[in-house]
Amino acid sequence: xxxxxxxxxxxxxxxxxxxxxxxxxxxxxxxxxxxxxxxxxxxxxxxxxxxxxxxxxxxxxxxxxxxxxxxxxxxxxxxxxxxxxxxxxxxxxxxxxxxxxxxxxxxxxxxxxxxxxxxxxxxxxxxxxxxxxxxxxxxxxxxxxxxxxxxxxxxxxxxxxxxxxxxxxxxxxxxxxxxxxxxxxxxxxxxxxxxxxxxxxxxxxxxxxxxxxxxxxxxxxxxxxxxxxxxxxxxxxxxxxxxxxxxxxxxxxxxxxxxxxxxxxxxxxxxxxxxxxxxxxxxxxxxxxxxxxxxxxxxxxxxxxxxxxxxxxxxxxxxxxxxxxxxxxxxxxxxxxxxxxxxxxxxxxxxxxxxxxxxxxxxxxxxxxxxxxxxxxx
Amino acid sequence: xxxxxxxxxxxxxxxxxxxxxxxxxxxxxxxxxxxxxxxxxxxxxxxxxxxxxxxxxxxxxxxxxxxxxxxxxxxxxxxxxxxxxxxxxxxxxxxxxxxxxxxxxxxxxxxxxxxxxxxxxxxxxxxxxxxxxxxxxxxxxxxxxxxxxxxxxxxxxxxxxxxxxxxxxxxxxxxxxxxxxxxxxxxxxxxxxxxxxxxxxxxxxxxxxxxxxxxxxxxxxxxxxxxxxxxxxxxxxxxxxxxxxxxxxxxxxxxxxxxxxxxxxxxxxxxxxxxxxxxxxxxxxxxxxxxxxx
Numbered sequence: 001x002x003x004x005x006x007x008x009x010x011x012x013x014x015x016x017x018x019x020x021x022x023x024x025x026x027x028x029x030x031x032x033x034x035x036x037x038x039x040x041x042x043x044x045x046x047x048x049x050x051x052x053x054x055x056x057x058x059x060x061x062x063x064x065x066x067x068x069x070x071x072x073x074x075x076x077x078x079x080x081x082x083x084x085x086x087x088x089x090x091x092x093x094x095x096x097x098x099x100x101x102x103x104x105x106x107x108x109x110x111x112x113x114x115x116x117x118x119x120x121x122x123x124x125x126x127x128x129x130x131x132x133x134x135x136x137x138x139x140x141x142x143x144x145x146x147x148x149x150x151x152x153x154x155x156x157x158x159x160x161x162x163x164x165x166x167x168x169x170x171x172x173x174x175x176x177x178x179x180x181x182x183x184x185x186x187x188x189x190x191x192x193x194x195x196x197x198x199x200x201x202x203x204x205x206x207x208x209x210x211x212x213x214x215x216x217x218x219x220x221x222x223x224x225x226x227x228x229x230x231x232x233x234x235x236x237x238x239x240x241x242x243x244x245x246x247x248x249x250x251x252x253x254x255x256x257x258x259x260x261x262x263x264x265x266x267x268x269x270x271x272x273x274x275x276x277x278x279x280x281x282x283x284x285x286x287x288x289x290x291x292x293x294x295x296x297x298x299x300x301x302x303x304x305x306x307x308x309x310x311x312x313x314x315x316x317x318x319x320x321x322x323x324x325x326x327x328x329x330x331x332x333x334x335x336x337x338x339x340x341x342x343x344x345x346x347x348x349x350x351x352x353x354x355x356x357x358x359x360x361x362x363x364x365x366x367x368x369x370x371x372x373x374x375x376x377x378x
Numbered sequence: 379x380x381x382x383x384x385x386x387x388x389x390x391x392x393x394x395x396x397x398x399x400x401x402x403x404x405x406x407x408x409x410x411x412x413x414x415x416x417x418x419x420x421x422x423x424x425x426x427x428x429x430x431x432x433x434x435x436x437x438x439x440x441x442x443x444x445x446x447x448x449x450x451x452x453x454x455x456x457x458x459x460x461x462x463x464x465x466x467x468x469x470x471x472x473x474x475x476x477x478x479x480x481x482x483x484x485x486x487x488x489x490x491x492x493x494x495x496x497x498x499x500x501x502x503x504x505x506x507x508x509x510x511x512x513x514x515x516x517x518x519x520x521x522x523x524x525x526x527x528x529x530x531x532x533x534x535x536x537x538x539x540x541x542x543x544x545x546x547x548x549x550x551x552x553x554x555x556x557x558x559x560x561x562x563x564x565x566x567x568x569x570x571x572x573x574x575x576x577x578x579x580x581x582x583x584x585x586x587x588x589x590x591x592x593x594x595x596x597x598x599x600x601x602x603x604x605x606x607x608x609x610x611x612x613x614x615x616x617x618x619x620x621x622x623x624x625x626x627x628x629x630x631x632x633x634x635x636x637x638x639x640x641x642x643x644x645x646x647x648x649x650x651x652x653x654x655x656x657x658x659x660x661x662x663x664x665x666x667x668x669x670x671x672x
Contacts, residue, residue, distance in 0.1 A: 086564055107570045119565040123583040132579075133569035181565075188569055 112185030318368030470547025504609025530612030
């Protein structure tokens with residue numbers, strides 16, 4: 001299957017490091033991504049209280065990189081495990097392409113699953129870990145030994161660990177282990193790649209590197225990929241689309257810029273970025289805070305009692321009508337200028353606003369509002 | 379993990395160490411007390427066993443083992459262990475696998491039941507089998523009619539031994555398996571492995587050292603069990619006498635050299651077990667239950 005690729009790669013390596021190898025492996029690993037669809041998934045764990053998933057429906061395009069984003073307990077991991085077949089839903093259906101896989105056992109779904117804590121087989125070498133899936137195939141479909149070796153070596157190249165084949169998982173760093181776990185999942189040529197908080201157990205720098213690297217791998221393999229995260233930066237940076245979950249329901253699905261610029265709910269607004277929230281009222285074509293008009297209401301905004309949500313970068317120190325009063329809590333220099341932590345009158349939490357002047361804690365300021373969103377109060 | 383890290387004693391912060399240390403005389407006093415206790419109650423008896431066994435010279439010591447009854451007792455003890463230990467490995471693996479990897483009704487009851495043999499007196503354990511399989515017991519008449527001998531025969535001894543040694547393997551495995559969780563197994567399943575392959579290539583290797591440890595303890599107890607076996611055995615010389623029973627009989631006949639000779643064999647077994655156990659703890663500390671991360 002790979003005849004011709006290895007020698008070329010070796011001979012070209014000196015002049016053009018790594019590139020030909022990657023191109024060749026990409027060609028080998030690229031496959032038509034499968035679409036995934038879940039329809040009305042309900043999952044309850046024993047006991048009273050809300051269900052882990054309350055009728056979740058979601059469609060993932062072939063080759064798409066989708067993030068399931070939400071706070072802990074939102075049901076995002078449960079949804080991923082339902083798609084993998086590791087949890088059996090109490091209701092609803094799962095489709096891979098046009099095939100109904102709801103009742104298909106996990107072994108036959110053809111998914112690659114990457115666990116937060118790697119779940120590498122500690123008594124097997126890196127090589128044997130990656131080969132595990134191939135060796136698990138029924139005898140008739142099992143590749144020959146030299147074919148297994150070729151494929152494992154290619155995957156080790158792909159995850160940039162070609163020299164570690166003989167090591168044991170215990171001898172690797174966290175980042176290396178997660179790479180091996182990904183290679184192991186890719187070895188079975190899954191139709192869907194599922195990652196459960198893949199970078200959650202790693203420190204910040206490694207996480208950043210691996211993020212970029214996962215994006216590259218996805219570009220090379222073109223695999224339908226779903227990953228779970230509670231880190232909005234990770235989701236915004238990596239994903240083609242983001243599905244935001246809260247309390248077992250999907251709040252919004254959309255491209256990063258959509259969920260950021262057009263949040264569908266107050267929850268999404270406050271989850272994908274820092275937000276200052278004030279109680280306000282929409283009446284007579286304007287938004288009023290404590291009876292004073294702040295900005296003009298846009299057409300289509302709800303009338304009556306609302307939550308006024310503001311991004312810190314839409315706020316500037318200003319004067320005159322339409323400004324919001326607040327108190328400086330703290331002022332400090334950062335690498336990019338000076339910021340003041342300001343608690344707006346009536347807000348629950350302070351926001352960090354860029355300022356040009358020097359302030360003392362306790363100073364009163366007024367902030368002009370550049371843009372805002374309102375959500376009906378509930 | 380096990381391949382890289384050498385088990386080491388964590389250095390204590392100096393201040394804490396000083397604050398926790400007793401005055402010198404107290405330290406020496408406590409150490410001496412502990413050593414004296416250990417010597418008096420553990421080392422001295424062990425030494426006595428070997429001294430008594432060799433008191434009439436090496437030749438009479440060796441003659442003990444040429445005696446047909448002694449040989450029969452040794453053979454029977456080995457036979458019982460060879461049957462009981464594998465049985466309890468299978469039972470222990472099944473029970474701990476079910477308890478650690480699955481959540482089901484009656485799980486806690488099962489955990490309690492596994493400990494039952496530890497809390498019941500071995501004599502009672504033996505009596506249970508007499509009451510069930512004995513001539514006057516529940517199945518007695520049925521067994522007699524079909525000519526099946528359980529009590530005062532080898533099957534009874536095996537049953538009693540299996541009962542008494544039941545918890546050793548399971549208790550060693552349950553905490554480790556619970557600690558390891560199920561993600562390794564889940565990973566293997568997503569890679570397409572059949573449940574049997576998952577058990578064989580993931581679950582079993584993950585607990586292999588703990589399993590060996592459990593087998594060692596189980597074996598030592600299976601060979602050394604006295605109470606339960608003595609009730610069901612009937613002590614027929616050359617037929618249903620295990621080593622511990624034979625020791626008692628010889629002792630009661632004032633045949634000290636022979637009694638201590640057989641006893642020295644049992645003591646030797648204990649020492650070998652202890653050495654094996656220490657080796658496992660030293661070499662595979664992190665792969666055994668409740669001993670650090672892995």
